Amino acid sequence: MKTFNVPIIYRSPLITAIKNRRRQEDRMKKDFKPTLLDFGALKILLARHFGFCYGVENAIEIAFKTVEENPGKRIFLLSEMIHNPHVNSDLLEKGVQFIMDTSGQQLVPWDTLQPDDIVIIPAFGTTLEIEARLSELGISPLQYNTTCPFVERVWNKAEQIGQKNYTVIVHGKPGHEETRATFSHSRHNTPTVVVKDMSEARLLGEFITGQRAAAEFPALFKGQYSPGFDVTKDLQRVGVVNQTTMLATETQAIADYIRGVIMDRYQLTEADVSERFADTRDTLCYATNDNQSAVNGLLQEPGDLAIVVGGYNSSNTSHLVELCEEKLPTYFISSEEKILSRDEILHWDFHHKQELHSHHFLPDQAPVTILLTSGASCPDALVEGVIRKLAGFYGVNIDEAAMS
Numbered sequence: 001m002k003t004f005n006v007p008i009i010y011r012s013p014l015i016t017a018i019k020n021r022r023r024q025e026d027r028m029k030k031d032f033k034p035t036l037l038d039f040g041a042l043k044i045l046l047a048r049h050f051g052f053c054y055g056v057e058n059a060i061e062i063a064f065k066t067v068e069e070n071p072g073k074r075i076f077l078l079s080e081m082i083h084n085p086h087v088n089s090d091l092l093e094k095g096v097q098f099i100m101d102t103s104g105q106q107l108v109p110w111d112t113l114q115p116d117d118i119v120i121i122p123a124f125g126t127t128l129e130i131e132a133r134l135s136e137l138g139i140s141p142l143q144y145n146t147t148c149p150f151v152e153r154v155w156n157k158a159e160q161i162g163q164k165n166y167t168v169i170v171h172g173k174p175g176h177e178e179t180r181a182t183f184s185h186s187r188h189n190t191p192t193v194v195v196k197d198m199s200e201a202r203l204l205g206e207f208i209t210g211q212r213a214a215a216e217f218p219a220l221f222k223g224q225y226s227p228g229f230d231v232t233k234d235l236q237r238v239g240v241v242n243q244t245t246m247l248a249t250e251t252q253a254i255a256d257y258i259r260g261v262i263m264d265r266y267q268l269t270e271a272d273v274s275e276r277f278a279d280t281r282d283t284l285c286y287a288t289n290d291n292q293s294a295v296n297g298l299l300q301e302p303g304d305l306a307i308v309v310g311g312y313n314s315s316n317t318s319h320l321v322e323l324c325e326e327k328l329p330t331y332f333i334s335s336e337e338k339i340l341s342r343d344e345i346l347h348w349d350f351h352h353k354q355e356l357h358s359h360h361f362l363p364d365q366a367p368v369t370i371l372l373t374s375g376a377s378c379p380d381a382l383v384e385g386v387i388r389k390l391a392g393f394y395g396v397n398i399d400e401a402a403m404s
């Protein structure tokens with residue numbers, strides 16, 4: 001895979017060495033067992049895959065290169081570059097401005113932009129409406145485009161099935177930049193509706209079977225369907241695509257569920273289900289698959305607690321947290337700074353969107369085993385920082401310690 005020129009401050013020599021060693025030992029990426037960092041009283045199990053993905057490295061390379069090559073020019077990002085506060089604040093420090101916040105609220109009025117301004121499209125991509133607005137302002141929307149190719153692959157898949165008259169069901173978070181962009185691209189070609197989870201998929205199922213009156217649809221899916229969407233006609237042939245960072249098992253369950261409803265409703269068999277249900281497997285990106293599989297591999301090992309590092313508004317990271325939480329106490333932190341002491345930690349409760357302050361997060365008995373991973377937008381340097389801080393509590397200098 002292509003390598004990118006990412007600022008050295010985001011790299012970690014320790015993590016790079018571990019990743020390189022694992023890559024050489026397992027080129028086909030079949031081994032999802034974690035790496036053991038054995039510091040005696042502290043054992044850290046590091047997930048097989050974590051950290052910057054292709055799309056994030058690509059976006060960071062383009063953004064920093066654009067800043068470097070355009071001194072004196074006003075540079076804007078449509079919204080957060082990626083969902084990592086450290087990377088975003090580094091860009092802000094370099095003078096880059098965000099036009100919108102992550103929920104789409106305007107921070108810089110459109111009419112203040114000039115044709116010679118630079119506007120960078122983030123890794124999530126953007127809507128066709130915003131592309132058109134930039135063009136009207138005389139700014140080329142695609143000149144500084146960091147949209148991840150794996151997001152574009154979803155748009156292409158939605159377009160392909162849309163051209164075959166399937167309605168597109170997007171499994172994603174309706175307010176997330178990527179889902180807003182995918183929704184925009186898809187509805188340009190075909191009727192499109194967004195479902196955020198299995199309960200919304202079940203609601204949609206009730207419209208497919210006719211159990212629920214069509215009149216209820218607008219209120220139940222407000223803001224999540226394309227203009228003119230007609231539940232009596234537009235749910236007869238469907239396909240499911242997703243926001244690339246959703247939980248793989250949930251997307252699969254939603255696709256299987258909708259497929260089953262369609263088969264029952266139209267008395268279809270395996271031989272003819274494709275008449276009304278498009279095959280769209282594989283719209284999760286490789287990084288989401290790898291990172292979630294690696295967490296499943298991590299959770300096969302016994303541990304006392306899990307720490308997941310990443311931006312609090314990062315979708316892919318929150319899904320890693322969700323997987324860990326099912327098995328053991330889990331702390332979602334944005335960096336080692338959240339570990340206040342051996343006894344205190346600040347951590348994000350993504351269910352209730354609040355930061356919690358917990359005590360006694362490390363057990364008293366030794367050895368302590370911690371499962372550790374990070375999201376696709378988290379610099380490895382932050383993970384190394386967490387390892388260093390934890391090791392310090394046990395009197396370990398990780399530069400001297402052996403890695404097994």
Ligand code: SF4
Pocket residue numbers: 053054055056123148149150151244245285286287288316376
């Ligand atoms: S998580 Fe996947 S889709 Fe998103 S930026 Fe990374 S590689 Fe691209």
